[in-house]
Amino acid sequence: MDCQPTICGNSVGVLNIKLSDYGASLGPRVTGEEIKNLVLQELAKDPTLVINFDFTGLRSISSGFAFELFGQLSRIMGKRFFEVVKLKISETDDPELAKTIVREAISRGADIVRKD
């Protein structure tokens, strides 16, 4: 079966995405969009999926990348985002920094939803 490494071997109903598979430092926002599209494709096939983002081994993420992935997903999914997305962020060099970037990105997505 032709499948992408990041989503092979998942349990039924769970999509595990190890972000370091895409690079140790994730700056380019097009990469964020690539992963976002992957998630949306999988959700279209199975709307009950739980999505685990694993930050282990990741050195840094840019705010642009975080916005394209987490901000846009939260904008598109709305409250459902908070019900099915899990972030394992504790194993990075500076978890508080990563958390600040991700939190800001998600809250911007939420801002857009509120404005809409």
Add this chain to the structure above:
Amino acid sequence: MFLSMQSDLLREMGVKVRGVRSNDGKAFYLLKIFGFFPTLESSIPEEIKQQSVGVRKITQVRELSDLVQDLVTLIKARTSCNVKTGAALDWVLTELLDNSGTHGYKCYTTGEKTYPKPVYACGFSYEDRVEIAIGDFGQGIHESLKLTYPEIEIKEALEMAIKKGVSGHPNGSPGFGLYGASELARRGGGSFYIWSSGHGIEVRGGSKPLLFSGIPTNGTFVSFSLNKSMEVPFQEILGRDTAEYFDGLPTDNLWQ
């Protein structure tokens, strides 16, 4: 390879180069102005030259991650900076390189794996300082911000670019890159320069950002100098008040 990269850079800048030499007047001057000077500077000791990351040309999205890793590895090895400083450098590099790749040309269409215009970067460290330079030959900050602020003037654009939440990206991006880098330099006892669209701005701790006339070339060049032992309150720089986050949203199960 390094020398050929330098030659490419200079040719793209419109400088005629027969061979890159340390006394190559105009070429050397321009490189130095933009922060791309490390291994050309004859006064820099050989051991430091060997531990610098020479000018690297990036054309593929995926190459950015490798470049950030090389630069941060060099800097950590050279300066023995602490984990938090390393993480801060990692972050600021990902921000600035993403800026160059995204705004360096009108590549707002997404999904592209190759940058329409290359991005250049190099790193250098000595004593207690770290210096990084990043550049592109794209549309420049002024043109980029005109998308969001159609009436904006060049000098005003440079002042706006280092403010929080200002972005030339049309989809509501955070606008943290240049702001975060300038705040890191300002609060960490360093300096931050931007040259774009023929003008420049300098940010240092303890003084207001200073505008000046720059080199009339297209593209954007940034260089920053940081103290290796800085402790920067990222939450204070980048975050909003905690109470503003996720107002009314169910976030209890988000973090693992």
